[in-house]
Amino acid sequence: MNQEKTKTALISGIAGQDGSYLAELLLNKGYDVHGIIRWDSVFLTERIDHLYKDPHIHGVRLHLHYGDMTDTGSIERLIKEIKPDEIYHLAAMSHVRVSFDMPEYTCNTDALGTLRILEAIKNSGLPIKFYMAASSEMFGSSPPPQNEKTPFHPRSPYACAKVFSYHITRLYREAYNIFACNGILFNHEGTRRGPTFVTRKITRGVASIKAGLDEKLYMGNLEAKRDWGLTQEYVVVMHLMLQQEKADDYVIATGESHSVKEFLEKAFNYAGLGDWQKYVETDPRYFRPAEAENLVGDISKAKEKLNWQPKIKFDELIKIMIDADFRKLKLTPPGEGDKILKEKFSDKWWKVD
Numbered sequence: 001m002n003q004e005k006t007k008t009a010l011i012s013g014i015a016g017q018d019g020s021y022l023a024e025l026l027l028n029k030g031y032d033v034h035g036i037i038r039w040d041s042v043f044l045t046e047r048i049d050h051l052y053k054d055p056h057i058h059g060v061r062l063h064l065h066y067g068d069m070t071d072t073g074s075i076e077r078l079i080k081e082i083k084p085d086e087i088y089h090l091a092a093m094s095h096v097r098v099s100f101d102m103p104e105y106t107c108n109t110d111a112l113g114t115l116r117i118l119e120a121i122k123n124s125g126l127p128i129k130f131y132m133a134a135s136s137e138m139f140g141s142s143p144p145p146q147n148e149k150t151p152f153h154p155r156s157p158y159a160c161a162k163v164f165s166y167h168i169t170r171l172y173r174e175a176y177n178i179f180a181c182n183g184i185l186f187n188h189e190g191t192r193r194g195p196t197f198v199t200r201k202i203t204r205g206v207a208s209i210k211a212g213l214d215e216k217l218y219m220g221n222l223e224a225k226r227d228w229g230l231t232q233e234y235v236v237v238m239h240l241m242l243q244q245e246k247a248d249d250y251v252i253a254t255g256e257s258h259s260v261k262e263f264l265e266k267a268f269n270y271a272g273l274g275d276w277q278k279y280v281e282t283d284p285r286y287f288r289p290a291e292a293e294n295l296v297g298d299i300s301k302a303k304e305k306l307n308w309q310p311k312i313k314f315d316e317l318i319k320i321m322i323d324a325d326f327r328k329l330k331l332t333p334p335g336e337g338d339k340i341l342k343e344k345f346s347d348k349w350w351k352v353d
């Protein structure tokens, strides 16, 4: 019998929103999955706890390792020991507003971290495929819609670091023939999204107000427009990029752009709270020194070459997220979001939170 070799993947940032879903997807596909986690005195692994098994049990396929994108030695050692077939580089200080407060740390982690991994791949001499989590933030103030040919005009230290990572990935592909891809993902959200990113901040806030635990929600720039999709659909395409014949870069998005204000309006309405303006106030601390005002992706290339397009758009995403945050506070959710998940993803491979 011609049995295919089990593939091994290494995920940096496995404990993050994207890393946790990607780990679930790859385990489901039969991969051995190794993940790099940052040390802290408390466990930061809440999103992957349901996947974790005692390493002493025979046949365990998820393995966690301490490491850090600022620590070259740990990166080199892990790649040498694990010899992965594929590396998904998702680790980053990913909060755009925070990157203005910690620009040097952000660039060390998000820009040089990528270089450290690529050097380790090159020096290993192994045919490792590499996925780099680039970002729509790289487009910054370039007019929408943005695609693979749109010039970058980054508007934050985070975005500048991602532009470096994008180019160094492309360079290692061209110079050293490494199978290296940039996934230029637009905002992707869901029930595991960190609570300080705008969508989750709103859906948690709405649930909290509904439960009578809070009265107000303090926000920043309500005019900014983003292209918001569902994370589970986006990690599928990360894997897909590495299964192509040729390494390439792709914009991944929904093709719809909506303002933060529209998100607030829909979220408060769906939760049955009525006019959002009764509950929302602005606070200067959430504004950024420079902003990417309008990001919306043109996914023609991904549609054509990867045969990929998302099923979930703006309205559905809000319903899915609100239903989950209602459940977390023991409120009965309106239920449309749960229905959408059931209908559109009968082959669900992830745990519903």
Ligand code: F7E
Pocket (backbone or CB within 6 Å): 094, 095, 096, 097, 134, 135, 136, 137, 185, 186, 187, 188, 196, 197, 198, 199, 201, 218, 219, 220, 221, 222, 224, 225, 226, 260, 286, 287, 288, 291, 292
């Ligand atoms: O902000 C505005 C804010 O922090 C979205 C990261 O995953 O996606 C994310 O970056 C918009 C911005 O995400 C608040 O000014 C208003 O215009 O949810 P966000 P982001 O900056 O777009 C990209 C693709 C990444 O790569 C990043 O890693 O919402 N906004 N009021 C606010 N944003 C926050 N966080 N909090 C507010 O109160």
